[in-house]
Amino acid sequence: MERLLRIEKDFLGEKEIDPSKYYGIQTLRAKENFNITKTDISLFPNFIKSLAKVKKACALTNYELGDLSDMQKDAIVQACNEIIDGKFHDQFIVDPIQGGAGTSTNMNANEVIANRALEILGKPKSSYDIIHPNNHINMSQSTNDVYPTAIxxxxxxxxxxxxxxxxFLRDCFExxxxxxxxxxxxGRTQLQDAVPMTLGQEFKTFAVMIDADIFRLRDVQAHLREVNLGATAIGTGINSKAAYQRKVISNLREVTGVDYIAAGDLIEATQDTxxxxHISGMLKSVAIKVSKICNDLRLLSSGPRAGFNEINLPPMQPGSSIMPGKVNPVIPEVVNQVAFEVIGADMTIAMASEGGQLQLNVFEPLIAYKLFTSIxxxxxxxxxxxxxxVKGITANEEVCMENILNSVTLVTCLNPILGYEKSSALAKEALKTNKRVYDIILEQELFTKEELDELLRPENMVTNLSKDAK
Structure with missing residues (x-):
């Protein structure tokens, strides 16, 4: 038997809607108008859950203020809880990039919650005289405070x-x-031989770099605790009761378990992104650091016969359709590309933030989409x-040591013992004869082989040799 379509109306006209769907006419219009990314907001389940948490906090507040009945409150809260638990996400169908400063997303949530609440009460969908998407689900709210709060x-x-x-990545490097x-x-500076170090020190540095950004991300999270919920349209709190803003923030804390606080100036908070x-800039910083690490891994593993070849990256797939045996550093390469995407997104977010006008930034959908996607x-x-x-990297110890023995800069490590003039002469001789400094030192009997090998032990090479020699 063919299902009858339900009819919904707005001030622009009416639409036929599949009766199995929980969204309504405004969501359907947005789906028709915005076909940009070919995806929908359910791509970001955390965002759908956040919208439901905000709506739940608002419903509890409106009930406490006497503006919702027990029946309405219970049905709305149950509908929100179900969405928070992961249900009905397929009903959130609007494109993440949309005109209207997020109104389509807000109305998608309002309509789904309203129709699910009606179903819970045993009422047909679109029975909006009982629970209405605007009058009840969106009560004391505007897209302009709900949407950025959910973000x-x-x-x-x-x-x-x-x-x-x-x-996880830091621990792998550790x-x-x-x-x-x-x-x-x-070690190398400006791609030229510098002084010896251990491969362990090099990888420890990668871990320290990452750990520093983990700490900075904690600071970034603090900026997210200040929300403008209760500001309604532009920050004046129009269409909400005097006690609403204080109570809704308290309920938001209860619903989320996070100590959210009200913005000091709601008008400022509603337009300021x-x-x-700031968050985007921090993401860019993290991306740049990890990309630099990937550059180092690719360089250190280059070759293998005609490059640095100091480390081996685990082979993941054949690297060429024409060159047999070639294996490429595909994992660091893909991470590099993710970093480039994040860096580009940061510029997009900067432009979207700058493009805001007067009491609202209409480009918040693009900002949210880029931030969520980047993370x-x-x-x-x-x-x-x-x-x-990283877990599968191995070291080519012989190559690493041979590079040290071949390097003229080995004399830098011996400078505290031999003196600058003698060290310079050794370097000059090595460059002239193309001999290893190691071999010249033995030829000139400056040290015995045992003494030189002792000086070249890792724990001696990466500390102050003059101190050890005394």
Whole structure:
């Protein structure tokens, strides 16, 4: 038997809607108008859950203020809880990039919650005289306070997940730093030989770099605790009761378990997207650091016969359709590309923030889309880098040591013992004869082989040799 379509109306006209759907006419119009990314907001489940948490806090507040009945409150809260538990996400169908400053997303949530609440009460969908998307679900609210608040809730959770991926990656580098603690190699500046260090020290540095950004991300999260919920349209709190703003923040804390606070000036908070710019900048900083680490891994593993070849990255797939045996550093390469995407997104977010006008920034949908996408890509990339690359790295110890013995800068390490003039002469002789400094020292009987090998032990090469010689 063919299902009868339900009819919904707005001031622009009416639409036929599949009776199995929980969204309504405004969601359907948005779906028709915005076909930009070919995805929908259910791509970001944390965001859907955040919208439901905000709506739940608002419903509890309106009930406490006497504006919702027990029946309405219970049905709305149950509908919100179900969405928070992951249900009905397929009903959130609007494109993440949309005109209207997020109104389509807010109305998608309002309509789904209203129709699910009606179903809970045993009423037909679209029975809006009982529970209405605007009059009841959106009571004392505007898209302009609901939407940015939900974005902040989502970012708060996503940054926790980003930090988890960074901790995993940091730990992978920490483990390698211990494994490689006795592998002596040549350090380099400006791609030229510098002085010896251990491969363990090099990998420890990667871990320290990442750990510093984990700490900075904690500071970024603090910027997300200030929300403008209760501001309604432009920050004046129009259409809400005097006690609403204080109570809704309290209920938001209860619903989320996070100590959210009200913005000091709601008019300013409604139009200012500076916190999103700050977060984006921090994401860019993290991406740049990890990309630099990937550059180093690719360089250190280059060759293998005609490059640095100091480390081996785990082979993941054949690297060429024409050159047999070629294996490429595909995991660091893909992480580099994620970093480029994040850096580009930061510019997009900057332009979107700057483009805001007067009491509202209409480009918040693009800001949210880029922030959510950047964090999700980074998380996946960091886990991949740690699991599929860093954990499987091995050291070519003989190559590392041979580079030291061949390097003229070996004399720098012996300078405290031999003196500058003698060290310079050794360097000059090595360059002239193309001999190893190591061999010239033995030829000139400056040290016995045992003494020189002792000086070249990792623990001696990376500390002050003049101190050890006394």
């Amino acid at each position: 902040k809730l989502t970012l708060h959770e996503l940054i926790y997940k980003l930090k988890e991926s960074l901790r 483990e390698k730093s211990v494994e490689f603690k006795d592998v002596l190699k040549m 500076g916190s999103f710019v 999700n890509m980074m998380r996946r990339a960091f886990y991949s880098l740690g699991e599929k690359c």
